[in-house]
Amino acid sequence: MPGQFRRRLVSRIMTAATVLAAVLAVVPLLLIFGDLVAKGVSSVNWDFFVNSPAAPGEPGGGVANAIVGTLIIVGLGALAGLPVGIGAGIYLAEYGTNRFSxxxxxxxDVLNGTPSIVVGIFAWTWMVKPMGHFSALAGGVALALLMIPMVTRTTEEMVRLVPHSLTEAALALGYSRWRTSLGIAVRTAWPGIMTGALVAVARIAGETAPLLFTALGNLNFRLDILQPMQTLSLQIYVYATGPFEEWHRLAWGAALVLMALVLVFGLAARYATRARFSHGR
Amino acid sequence: MASLPGPERATSLSGRNTGDRVYRGALTLLALTLPAALIAILGGLLWNAWPSVRTFGLEFLFRSTWDPVAEVYGAAPMILGTVISSLLALLIAVPLALGVAIFLTEFSPGWLRKPVASLVELLAAIPSVVYGLWGVFVLIPLLRSHVVPPLRAALGWLPFFEGVFYGNSMLAAGIILSIMILPYISSVSREVLLAVPPAQREAALALGATRWEAVWSAVLPYGHLGIIGAVVLGLGRALGETMAVTMLIGNRHEISASLLQPGYTMAAAIANEFAEATTQLHLAALFEIGLVLFGVTVTVNAAARLLVWRVARGSAVGSRAL
Incomplete structure (x- = not known):
């Protein structure tokens, strides 16, 4: 039957089209990773990790200041953001049936979709402006605000997955309610909560926009969190848009290091913490 | 919001002794941080944008001059540029993302599902600034040598492809945005398609439909609201994306029909000019752009959530990007 043949042909063609779409979606990833390695590896050496940037246009220099700055600012963000996000998530899971919840x-969810540049403006308004100067601390606050909604939602989901029979057993044994929540529900969900936290850390580690006018960037090695500080992301932005060949080379190296950092957090989230519940899909 | 099965914890855990009350109070305070932050964001934006709102009124949205010397500001080129670059990104990303989602849920052999899904989601893990770097040094040269010449030869008579191509352009920004939002659209659509009951496609197949006909006539119509939600969610991401766009779009305050010409977006304008704004009115104008951007993304995201919630569970979409 010709009609039958045509229908089968259409089905084949559309199936092939979806295969093509999958291939086309993966190609940019491979290209980007390939270029990162190809162009980045040559700049990554010992000097790259231990030196701070050389004077503009001069050869050499490294990103030691940016690596340390990234760790400090991301650490500040996690320090401020994780307790709040986890606490809010536990609240939603345990008491989450009222209007306030x-x-x-x-x-x-609204904050999760807020552009990170707007979060940067927020930190500028409430931190940089009152303090009168840019600081790593303000950058950390901006990153914390980006983390909180992500961590809140994953924590809620994880605590909700804890079987009721477990918490009910604890209550029946005479545990007080807060100990049941903290000692049974949260503790059982902890690996999942940590996975969510690490994913959030991986995401904020690569953020640039919220740091542009908070941490600002700094060409020197600084540890004072009340002063401007460099991060890998800010350094990539400045170097990539700058005029010098040497800077472009360093930008690729910094991008490779940043990507590796993000992937390490991501892989840690996926494998190191053994989630006790499958995700149900 | 998945409803709780069985007895509600809210009643079983509301405490009577001191420890329980302290615990609940502390958690409530932490939860309160989120609404407080939203109010602080909105309040800060409104307060700081007020000089500009008062001076320019509604005209701010429609004027295309941006002159820090004469202190006349209008956001039309940025608003239009944001919309055009995002729509261009959707135009490229939506068919691809849907193709990926359909492939992964309907056609892919089992062993290929997980690796392909992980690879596509890995796109969401690449930092925006790295996309920008790659765009500047790889994508733009590629466009210049291999894409734009044939594009102009074929479609050069259209106003969308007029003028000299220097590299930084609406086209470059749109393409990089499409790569960036693809994982979000495809992973949400995939969740939506997975939520379609198997009976739906089995019934179509039993009636003699081919596999594609089952997808097209039974699966997609069932999940269409959720898929629209996924696309709107991608749009929300594209509208607010900052670094990669700033590095690729050319940052010019002009409206041009040609995709080969530079443009500007709201987020890029803030990123570029905020730290250098000298006068109070300039800063206020940038705050007003932030306010518009915030308003638009909140609306778009709220719409997307409502659409996706109807079909799939109300999980925190996008937070499982890795």
Whole structure:
């Protein structure tokens, strides 16, 4: 039957089209990773890790200041953001049936979709402006605000997955309610919560926009969190848009290091913490 | 919001003794941080944008001059540029993302599912600034040598492909955006398609439909709201994306129909000019752009969530990017 043949042909063609789409989606990833390695590896050597940037246009120099700065600012963000996000998530899971919880949940999703540049403006308004100068601390606050909604939602999901029979058993044994929540529900969900936290850390480690006018960047090695500080992402931005060949070379090296850092957090999230519940899909 | 099965914890855990009350109070305070942050963001934006709102009124949105010397500001080129670059990104990303989602849920052999899904989601893990770097040094030269010449030869008579191509352009920004939002659209659509009951496609197949006909006539119609939600979510990402766009779009305050010409977006304008704004009015104008951007993304995201919630569970979409 010719109609039958045509229908089969259409089905074949469309199946092939979806295969093509999958291939086309993976190609940019391979290209980007390939270029990162090809162009980045040559700049990564010992000097690259231990030196701070050379004077503009001069050869040599490294990103030691940016690596340390990234770790400090991301650390500040995690220090401020994780307790809040985890706490709010536990609240939503344990008491999350009232109207206030509905609002918190909705706000978490709204904040999750807020452009990171707007979060940068927020940190500038409430940190940089009152303090009168740019600082790593303000950058950390911006990153914390980016983390909180992500961590809140994953924590809620993880605590909710804890079987009721476990918490009920604890209550039946005479545990007080807060000890049941903290000692049974949260503790059982902990690996999952940590996975969510590490994913959030991986995401903020690569952020640039919220740091542009908070941490600002710094060409020197600085550890004072009340002063401007460099991060890998800021350094890549400055070097990539700058005029010098040497800078472009360093930008690729810094990008490779940043990508590796993000992937390490991501892989840690996936493998190191053994989640006790499968994700149900 | 998945409803809790069985007895609600809210009643079983609301405490009577001191420890329980302290615990609940502390958690409530932490949860309160989120609405407080939203109010602080909105309040800060409104307060700082006020001089500009008062001076320019609604005209701010429609004027295309941006002159820090004469202190006249209008956001039309940025608003239009944001919309055009995002739509261009959707135009490229949506068919690809849907193709990926359909492939992964309907056609892929089992062993290929996980690796392909992970690879596509890995796109979401690449930092924006790295996309920008790659765009500047790889994508733009590629466009210049291999894409734009044939494009102009074929479609040069259209106003969208007029003028000299220098590299930094709406086209470059749109393409990089499409790569960046693809993982979000495909992973949400995939979740939506997975939520379609198997009976739906089995019924179509039993009636003699080919595999594609089952997808097209039974699966996609069932999940269409969720898929629209996924696309709107991708749009929300594209609208607010900053670094890669700033590095590729050319940052010019002009409106041009040609995709080969430089443009500007709201996020890029803030990123570029915020630290250098000298007068109070300049800063206020940038704050007003931030306010518009915030308003638009909140609306778009809220719409997307409502659409996706109808079909798939209300999970925190995008937070599982890795």
């Amino acid at each position: 509905w609002i918190v949940r909705f706000v978490a």
